[in-house]
Amino acid sequence: MELRLIDVRGLTPDYRAVVPRGAFDIDHALGAVKGICDAVAERGEAALREFAERFDKVVPEHLRVPAEALARCADELDPEVRAAFTESIRRRREVAETEGTPDLVRAEVAPGAVVETKTVPVARVGLYVPGGLAPLASSVLMNVVPAQVAGVGSLAVATPPSAEFGGLPHPSILGLCHLLGVDEVYAVGGAQAIAMFAHGVEGLCAPVDLVTGPGNIWVVAAKRYLRGVVGIDSEAGPTEIAVLADDSADAAYVAADLISQAEHDPMAGSVLVTDSPELAASVNGLLAGQVAALDNVDRIETALTGPQSAIVLVDDMEQGLAVVDAYGAEHLEVHTRDAYALAHRVQNAGAIFIGPWSPVPLGDYSAGSTHVLPTAGAARYQSGLTVRSFCKTVHLIHYTEGALREVGPTVERFAREERLPGHAAAITVRTAAEQGDRW
Incomplete structure (x- = not known):
């Protein structure tokens, strides 16, 4: 059992179309x-x-x-x-x-x-x-x-x-x-x-x-x-993990983390983005043995060998960043020499796990972070479930007479530009110089 390889080295494709993602109709x-x-x-x-x-x-x-x-x-x-x-x-x-x-x-x-x-x-x-x-x-x-x-x-x-x-x-x-x-x-x-x-x-x-x-x-x-x-x-949608890793990463850790998300669902996505062919080969070599030691073998194998999972080979970490930002993973792990600095450059991810001691299962349970996160690339425009998800904001507008008179002409002009004279009149009725000038 191996993750398929997608080689984008030397290319500048539309990474959203290249990085695998399962169908969820x-x-x-x-x-x-x-x-x-x-x-x-x-x-x-x-x-x-x-x-x-x-x-x-x-x-x-x-x-x-x-x-x-x-x-x-x-x-x-x-x-x-x-x-x-x-x-x-x-x-x-x-x-x-x-x-x-x-x-x-x-x-x-x-x-x-x-x-x-x-x-x-x-x-x-x-x-x-x-x-x-x-x-x-x-x-x-x-x-x-x-x-x-x-x-x-x-x-x-x-x-x-x-x-x-x-x-x-x-x-x-x-x-x-x-x-x-x-x-x-x-x-x-x-x-x-x-x-x-x-x-x-x-x-x-x-x-x-x-x-x-x-x-x-x-x-x-x-x-x-x-x-x-x-x-x-x-x-x-189905859960997913992306791991951005260079040749300093521990292959055993990376393999275990890819497996951990595959365990959730046969449709779960596990993606490794790396500039190290050696690491890619090592991870692929470790998967079968690690999976065999677990209970949910069929589910994991289905997920790892499905179209939604792969290893993406890149030229360097700059290209790797472009790939993971295009993917917008629900969970992103960064296993590189400069993991902290690199993680802070990522724009699109539901949650980012930095370094070898911050695996995704930590966030699933006890990190203190949320594990209800955007999937299917929605991290490009959406956040995970936090306190703010349960709140709404309301504007309370309080203008004095002088404040309304000062800005009134601006509002009236804007309203007429939109061909909404009734909007303008709601200002004029209050700001007309003389009572008789209202209408």
């Missing part, structure tokens, strides 16, 4: 998702139970997880797991405290002309936590902690039910919700969970203002379909 999923979402809007809880039986092969006794079940799962957490959860929460919360903006910023653009920018949290948020190939308890804290720090007043979590646990979601997810103080948790997964949050279900779940959290293609398609009914954070 959301439009194709929209047809099926539309029916699911519309059914939830029309039939509420009955539709949720129908879809639970069809897709999850179990119908929960309670769609809203009882508080005693959350507490029991927290009590039954393995002490080491509980300690890991607690430390990860602490680190993420500490970083989240630095991510916000001042509650109120004031600008006086002229005497008596004041514009304030007020930052307020979204009132109610629905947080989706995947439970498919892996029960991603880490996504609980990555969604909940920044929302709590932002000051969101009402939080609800949805995560798929499991036949293995009698219709309840995975115990580690429930236990972590309890540790975080979240008691509104629903055993609802997939597109139907997004529809439940968007439309609300009478007697069960109030509608939310914003839905966040990663999910499979059906979850993403539901977000696209319901966007506008409800706010969404992003349309996240």
Whole structure:
């Protein structure tokens, strides 16, 4: 098993077209998702139970997880797991405290002309936590902690039910919700969970203002379909990692990190960008042996040998920078002699992991950074999930009479240029020299 080679040395192609990325056809999923979402809007809880039986092969006794079940799962957490959860929460919360903006910023653009920018949290948020190939308890804290720090007043979590646990979601997810103080948790997964949050279900779940959290293609398609009914954070595709490395990199570390992301999903992308053919050969030589020692061999091999994964050979790190900026990876690792300086020159990446001691799995759990990150090149224009994702800004405009009179002619002229005389008149009615001159 080897990653395929893409050689761009001596070339200046459109790197976006050259660097591999897997297909993720959301439009194709929209047809099926539309029916699911519309059914939830029309039939509420009955539709949720129908879809639970069809897709999850179990119908929960309670769609809203009882508080005693959350507490029991927290009590039954393995002490080491509980300690890991607690430390990860602490680190993420500490970083989240630095991510916000001042509650109120004031600008006086002229005497008596004041514009304030007020930052307020979204009132109610629905947080989706995947439970498919892996029960991603880490996504609980990555969604909940920044929302709590932002000051969101009402939080609800949805995560798929499991036949293995009698219709309840995975115990580690429930236990972590309890540790975080979240008691509104629903055993609802997939597109139907997004529809439940968007439309609300009478007697069960109030509608939310914003839905966040990663999910499979059906979850993403539901977000696209319901966007506008409800706010969404992003349309996240399969996870991906890019590693920018020179000949100083440790091949064993690089191979392990490429594998770590491939483990998530058969569609996950793993890309090495290097100017060292020797490193490329060494990494390829190590992959099979490292993969064989793991549990999820088939999934990893499918991802590493798929069209979305490759080694890209470049002339030097300058070309390497151009390649990774064009790719805009969800996760970017930099393994070079001058890793810190080089990392700060990168423009497009969801999160950047610097040097050999900062692997991506650190960020997945306990670095303190967010792991809900833009995929599919969206890092060119989008950020990961932080405190700011749960906030909105409002301008408060307060002009005195003198301030309006001073700028009034500017506004009137601008309005007439746009052929909107009513806009101009709204100024004139206030600033006309004589009462009789208003109209």
